[in-house]
Amino acid sequence: MNGGVVVVGASAGGLSALEILLTELGANFPAPVIVTKHLASGDEEGLCKVLSKSSPLTVNIACDKQKVTGNHVYLAPGGYHLQIEDKETLSLSIDEQVCHSRPSVDVLFQSAADVFGTQMVGILLTGANKDGAEGIKAVKEAGGATIVQNPETAEVPIMPKSAIATGCVDHVLDLSDIAICLKAMSFNLGPK
């Protein structure tokens, strides 16, 4: 695959935010969507079930060295960091927590920035933690696009606010507008 990728980070309040975002993306979104939502080990099964039901995309729990493809969503399992290994492959680690979290959004975003550079979008949603702010910075520095959920309408505003404070956010949007924006960008992200 030589297209791009969308990486998404979320924490508290993330379940319903992800439900809305992944539903509105529609069935034909061309790039893989890689999601790190803070959760405890084992809770990924429930998250996967809920999102599979609501989203027309195929939702999986990520495994180590799994190959990624468009129209699919990959969720970080609890207790592991999820990373982008190369343009086709995911990898996991059990390194120490980052921002008191494993999985950590920063870890996912930094690895994605390394591999995809300009061919990516980093999206940060609701949460009560500053995880993701460093990641947004890494995405921006590598030339990727950055979108953060509007803290005014996010269930918990701390995560979006921390990211906005870095000065590295391109767009601050409500959830439904994030989906519209992503679809508009998707010509740049699908397989070439």
Next chain:
Amino acid sequence: MTESRDTDQDFELKLLLLAVQEKYGYQFGNYARASLMRRVRRHMQISGVQHISDLIPLFLHDEPAFAAFVKDMSVVVTEMFRDPEFFKSLRENIIPLLKTYPFIKVWHAGCASGQEAYSMAILLDEEGLLDRCQIYATDFNDQALRHARTGIYPEEDMALYEENYRLAGGKTELSKYCHRGYDSVKFNGRLAEHITFANHNLVTDGVFGEMNLILCRNVLIYFNQDLQDRVLQLLFDSLCSRGVLCIGKRENILFSAIDDHLEVTDRNQRIYRKTS
């Protein structure tokens, strides 16, 4: 701009790993890239250098700095009865099988600070098997092995360990197997008597005896696909006939050559058995 930055990074990383291999013999070239880069970055930060290649003179001439890097490369995040459901499945599905053997050899490949080896010793003890059991616990990190031999862990971790133990189907209380003092707990010497801690590097060393049970959990995730395949073959070749192999819950044997020679005992918990 981005293109050339990526290429420089690849090039510098290659040189760094080559220098490390030439001087110290460690082969990190087939480690998984994303985790490797995190560690290299962290050491760039610690050392206050800007480029990956700046680490080359540092690692060549400052052995303590390199020792810190090696320690970082071997993963030391572990806990007693990590993934309780896995240990529960071992107890239910594998212990009855082990009971049929007169003597049992177990290998923990990549044991880090040893919590999993002690967990296994406790499980075997509760099933009346410890006295006819030899556990080998190996790692390539001598510092981690020294820690593992002491059997001493921070007391603040005990609440988590107790909870894991309970969820894993433990028959009594974990505190029965250790004593407390100075904010630490020390696991009973009786458990350690059945564990041999030894240096073994999965990347460069060979087959390790004829094991009845091998656990190599959350080690493969740090290797690239080629190295994973090679290590899986090594683990497979170290199993006795009908031996049992356990890997991490989110790891895969699906794409490796040994997949055809293993049957599934518990797919969710990644417990497999050699077919012949």
